[in-house]
Amino acid sequence: MDQILFDEVESTRTRHVGFITEGKRFDFTLTYSDLFYGKTIVTCLQSNNSALLDGHDVENLDYLGKMFNLSKEDARHLSNFLQVPLGDPVRNEQY
Secondary structure (H helix, E strand, C coil): CCHHHHHCCCEEEEEEEEEECCCCCEEEEEECCCCCCCCCEEEEEECCCCCECCCCHHHHHHHHHHHCCCHHHHHHHHHHHHHHHCCCHHHHHHC
16 A cells, blocks of 8 residues: 655745856756755756755765766766855755
8 A cells, every 4th residue: 555655845946057067068956945954956957867965965976976977077077066056054054
């Protein structure tokens, strides 16, 4: 028998970002939610892969590479970019 584990409705804040580095294009959506304990839902619009990330998670290049199917160099570029929006202490205090 199926059981619903949670069913929440909330207003979220969403940011759509695109940037390019040395010929590689990145298109991501960042969804800020109260539901995931301060982590942000980061979705790659090209691969449709998503991960729950915070400022500490983006420092793990192997994890970023695995979650978004990126080379180490591309994971480094993504990490550098995400450190600002996910490392914002004001945003993290709201959780």
